[in-house]
Amino acid sequence: MNKPITMAALCLAMLAVAYFTSSTMLEMSATITGLLSVWLTARENIWAWPIGLINVSCFFYMFWDVKLYADMTLQVFFLILSIYGWVVWLTKRGSGRVRPTRRISRGLAIGLFMLLPLATWGWGAWLAAYTDASIPYLDAFIATLSLIAQYLLSYKILENWYCWLLVDVLSVGMYAYKELYAVAFLYVIFLVIAAAGLYSWRKQWRASNGVNGGYGEIAAMHEGEISYER
Template sequence: MQIVHLLQDWWQQQTWLELCGVITGLLCVYLAAVNNIWNWPIAIISVTLYIFIFFEAHLYADMGLQVYFFIVNIYGWYYWSKKPKDEKKTPVAIITKKEVLVSVIAIAFFTFILGTLLKYTPASYPYIDSFCTACSLVAQVFLARKVLENWLIWIFVDVIYVGVYIFKDLHLTAVMYAIYVGIALMGYIDWKKDYKSQLIKATDARIDE
C-alpha cells in the first residue's frame, strides 16, 4: 500500500502541461522513427508546450532550444514534403566527413559560449545543459535533412538528459527521454534498412541502363 500512496503522491505532483508535452513528444519522435511526415506538426505542438515547461524549471538553454526546434520543425515539414515524384518518401542520406567536422566544431563552440553566459544566470547545470543543447541543435538539422546518423546523436544526448531531468524533478520528462532512447535506436535501425534498400534500388537501376 505504501508504494501505491507514493505513486499517487508522485502523480499529483505532475502537471497537465508536462503530461501533454510528454504525450506529443513521444508521438512525434515515434512518427519520425517510422518515417511519417506527420511527426512535424505534432512536434511543433510539443516544443511549444516545452518552452513554458523549461522556463518554469529554469532550464533556459533548453527553453531556447525549443524555439529553435519550432523553426527547424517547420523546415523539416517542408523538406520532407518535397520528396522526389518517383519516391514514396524522402530518401535517407549518410553523414559526410565535412558534416562531422563542422558538427564537432559547432558543438564545442556553442557549448563554451552558451555555458559561459548561462553561468551568470540562475540556470541549472549551465555547461551540461549547453552541451546537450548544442548536440540537439546539430541532431535536429540532420533529422530535418534526413541524415541517418541523427539518431546516434539523439541516443547519446537523450541518455544525458534523463539524468538532468531526474535531478530537476521533471520525472515524466525523464521517463519520456528514456523512451526516446529506445525510439531513437528503432529509428536508426529502420532508417538504415531504408538506406540499404535505396542502394539496392540504385544499383538495379544502373544495371537496367
C-alpha cells in the same frame, strides 16, 4: 504486436507515470506529444512535424518554469527547424511518401564536430554569467547536441539518430535531477525509439542503395558525399 496498440500502451504508461509523480498538465502534454512525434519520426511519417510543433511549444513554457534556459531557447530553434524539416521531407521524394534517407558528408561531420564544444562553452558561459540557470554547461551541451540532431533530422540524414541516442541518455539524468520524472521517463522511451529509428532508417538506406554493410556501405557513403545536396 500491432504498432498503434503499442503506441497507445506507451501513452497510457506515460499518463500513469505523470499521475503518480504529480506532474502538471503542461508536463503531461509535453511528454505525450513528444512521444507521438518521435514515434512518427522513426516511422518516417510526415505527421511527426505538426505534432512536433505542438510539442516544442509545450516544452518552451515548461523549461522556462524550471529555469533550464538553454533548453527553453532551444525550442525556438526547434520550431524553425521543424517547419523547415516539414517542407524538406516533402521535396525530392519522387514516388515515396517522404524524401529518401541520406548519409552525412565528411565536411559537414567535421564542421559539426568542431562546432559542438565551441557552442557548448560559449552558451554555457553565458548562462552561468547572466542567468540563474541550474546546470548551465550540461544544459548547454545537451541543447547544442539536440540542435545538431534536429538539423540532421530536418535534412533526413541518418546520423541524426546517433546524436539523439546521446541526448536521450544525458537527458534522463538531467531531468531526474530536476525532479521532472515524467519527462525523464519519456527520454527512456525516446532512447528505445531512437535505437529502433536508427535500425529502421539504416535498413531502408541500405536497401535503397543496394548495400549490405562493410566496404559496400563505406563506398556508397563516399559516393553519396560527392553528390550530397540540401
